[in-house]
Amino acid sequence: MKSPRDAIAYLYGLQYRGMKFGLRGIRMLLNAIGNPERRIESIHIAGSNGKGSTAAFIAAAMRSAGYRTGLYTSPHLVAFNERIRINGIPIADGRILDYVRSLRPAIERHRTTFFEAVTAIAFRYFADEEVDCAVIETGLGGRLDATNVLTPRVSVITEISLEHTQLLGNSLAEIAYEKAGIIKHRVACISGVRTPAARDVIRRVCRQRKSRLIDVSGGSISLLRSDLRGLEASFALRGRVLKNVEIGLPGSHQARNALVALGTLWELMDQGLHLREVDIRRGFARVAAMTGLRGRMTVVRRRPMIIMDVAHNPAAVARLTHCLRELGLKNLTVVFGVMKDKAFRRMIGMLAGIARRAIAVQPLTDRARPAGEVAEVFRSRGVKVTSAGTVRDGMKLARERAGRGAVLVTGSHFVVGEALAFLERKNYLTINQ
Numbered sequence: 001m002k003s004p005r006d007a008i009a010y011l012y013g014l015q016y017r018g019m020k021f022g023l024r025g026i027r028m029l030l031n032a033i034g035n036p037e038r039r040i041e042s043i044h045i046a047g048s049n050g051k052g053s054t055a056a057f058i059a060a061a062m063r064s065a066g067y068r069t070g071l072y073t074s075p076h077l078v079a080f081n082e083r084i085r086i087n088g089i090p091i092a093d094g095r096i097l098d099y100v101r102s103l104r105p106a107i108e109r110h111r112t113t114f115f116e117a118v119t120a121i122a123f124r125y126f127a128d129e130e131v132d133c134a135v136i137e138t139g140l141g142g143r144l145d146a147t148n149v150l151t152p153r154v155s156v157i158t159e160i161s162l163e164h165t166q167l168l169g170n171s172l173a174e175i176a177y178e179k180a181g182i183i184k185h186r187v188a189c190i191s192g193v194r195t196p197a198a199r200d201v202i203r204r205v206c207r208q209r210k211s212r213l214i215d216v217s218g219g220s221i222s223l224l225r226s227d228l229r230g231l232e233a234s235f236a237l238r239g240r241v242l243k244n245v246e247i248g249l250p251g252s253h254q255a256r257n258a259l260v261a262l263g264t265l266w267e268l269m270d271q272g273l274h275l276r277e278v279d280i281r282r283g284f285a286r287v288a289a290m291t292g293l294r295g296r297m298t299v300v301r302r303r304p305m306i307i308m309d310v311a312h313n314p315a316a317v318a319r320l321t322h323c324l325r326e327l328g329l330k331n332l333t334v335v336f337g338v339m340k341d342k343a344f345r346r347m348i349g350m351l352a353g354i355a356r357r358a359i360a361v362q363p364l365t366d367r368a369r370p371a372g373e374v375a376e377v378f379r380s381r382g383v384k385v386t387s388a389g390t391v392r393d394g395m396k397l398a399r400e401r402a403g404r405g406a407v408l409v410t411g412s413h414f415v416v417g418e419a420l421a422f423l424e425r426k427n428y429l430t431i432n433q
Helices: 004-017 024-032 051-064 093-109 114-128 172-182 196-208 253-270 277-285 287-291 314-326 344-351 371-380 391-401 413-423
Strands: 042-046 069-072 084-086 133-137 154-157 189-191 213-215 220-227 230-237 240-247 298-302 305-308 332-336 355-361 384-389 407-410
Touching: 004 093, 004 114, 024 093, 024 114, 042 051, 042 172, 051 069, 051 133, 051 154, 051 253, 051 277, 051 287, 069 114, 084 114, 093 114, 114 133, 154 172, 154 253, 172 196, 189 196, 189 253, 196 213, 220 253, 230 253, 240 253, 240 277, 253 277, 253 314, 277 287, 298 413, 305 413, 314 344, 314 407, 332 344, 332 391, 332 413, 344 355, 344 371, 355 371, 355 391, 371 384, 384 391, 391 407, 391 413, 407 413
Parallel strands: 042 133, 042 154, 069 133, 154 189, 189 213, 305 407, 332 355, 332 407, 355 384
Antiparallel strands: 069 084, 220 230, 230 240, 298 305
8 A cells, every 4th residue: 555545545445345333343443443532522413414514613613712623524525535624624645544554454354344444544533633622423323323432522413304214214213213322321412303203212312311401492593694605693592692693604504503503512611611702603604614614505606606515315405495595596507416315306306496407417426326317307397407427527518508597516415526526627536546
């Protein structure tokens, strides 16, 4: 293994082992490398939608307060390094090579999966760099997710919707139970869950584990401004008030994610973490710049206007289309691709209401649904559609046909990542192999 590219290719090669639900594998791997997860303070976040944005809000505020802050999220958009950051800076290629070289014997001995290996690298990196705190996002679910070996300062659960039903369950209550698996004994839990059946599960698990529940669904949000630059909102929660807060992400739903993050930060302050109001304000206003977060109704070009959003399930697409309508954006050219395990017909049904035309694409992963199938559903909804094949070809076509209209790129992290790579003139396939 001579180069960082070799190391990343080796990690991707582990994907043939599939997913492994359970903590035995990750615990054996971490034990083999000295249990770095025990040397980091952490904040652990699960949820169906909003967990990436919520993690970024928390990390940005903590960085603003002067804390050396790790951030672990998945999947990445353009480059693998984006998954593991400290103070917004992705892990360096050379560090990835070093860690893969040192971990490879243990990875092979324990038949480690891709996500287990990457999680171990993140924990080792954060421990070696002596971060003050690491904000850790689950990969899938919670209870059996590889990240769930942590004992965090707080557990955070964002909104829950039907997703990965073949793995997590067919009802919101079943999925909530999987997400609630990150709740630890006597560790406070901040919950943004609003659906009654899912809220009941969170409450029950918190009682069983003697975890103090901070339910932010009872808080209030006053939205003062919403445009493509972001939001301004005032918040009230459990007797505390924060007024006229600038939020550097567009879409009214981001105010809900900001409230979950605010509830988390106030709890950390109660635990003794030194955070000031000015730190929270600065972090929320500059969240994208301070964490590298992209693909959340992000305007990446102005002429033609190109908006990218990683909405990857029906609940996320519903929020996206609602926010676009609020902002007066319709008659869009929609570049859409989706994974095979998603309820894509429902997603397309919502997008059809704002689409002037659609361009169906298939990202470069075996998990992607063929563009032809996507195009057929758009066509059945009465939307003029072209099956472009690759994301790259779809983006070329969208720019040619958009005219003075706007382009929306959505459906998957993979679609947004490839589209960003195209606009940044990067070879996505070369970077991710």
